[in-house]
Amino acid sequence: MTYELKVAGLTRQLPVCPLNETLSIAGFVLFGDVELTVACAKALLEKAPAFDYMIAPEAKAIPLIHEMARQSGRNEYLLTRKAAKAYMRGVFRYDYQSITTQGTQTQYMDAEDAAKMRGKRILIVDDVISTGESIKALESLVEQAGGIVAGKMAVLAEGDAAQRKDIIVLAPLPLFDGAGHPLS
Secondary structure: EEEEEEEEEEEEEEEEEEEEOOOOOEOOOOOHHHHHHHHHHHHHHOOOOOOOOEEEEEOHHHHHHHHHHHOOOOOEEEEEEOOOOOOOOEEEEEEEEOOOOOEEEEEOHHHHHHHHHHOEEEEEEEEEOOOOOHHHHHHHHHHHHOOOOEEEEEEEEHHHHHHOOOOEEEEEEEEEEEOOOOOO
C-alpha cells in the first residue's frame, strides 16, 4: 500500500509502513532522491526567517540541510548526533521519545558547534515532524548553547503536528490505522 504525496511541486508514492497493530506511517526518505531534496530545500528557503546558522538532527535531514546550505550560499551547517563521537568535546545532550524508534533517543552536540551558536539566530531543520520531540531536543540544545531559535522548519508535519503554528512545513502527512487507511 502506498500514499501519494505532493510536496514542493513534485509527486511521490510513499510506502505505508506499520509501526504496530493500530498505527502506520508513510515512509518519507530524502536519501537518494536528489530532485525531491533540491525542490524541498528551495521551497523551505523561500519560507525561512533570517538566520545565521542552520542545525539538523542526524541522519535523515542531512541531505536536506546540506542542500539548503548549498542553495543559500553557506559553507557550513551544524548537526546533532545520535551518539557522542570520539572527536566531540564538551558534549551537550538531550533525551526524548520518538514515534518511529522504540526506547529513549538522545541527541548530542559538540561544544565547538555550541560556541558558534552563542548569540546567533539558529534555524532548526528536519525532514518530518510527528511528535515534535526531535525538534524540541534541538531547540533545547540550541538554547543550552546560548543560541536564539530563529525558526523551526520541516518538509512534512505528520498527524497532529500539521496543526502546529510554531513550525513552518511544506505539507501535511496523515497517520494511518493498522490496515493502512488514513486517520482523520
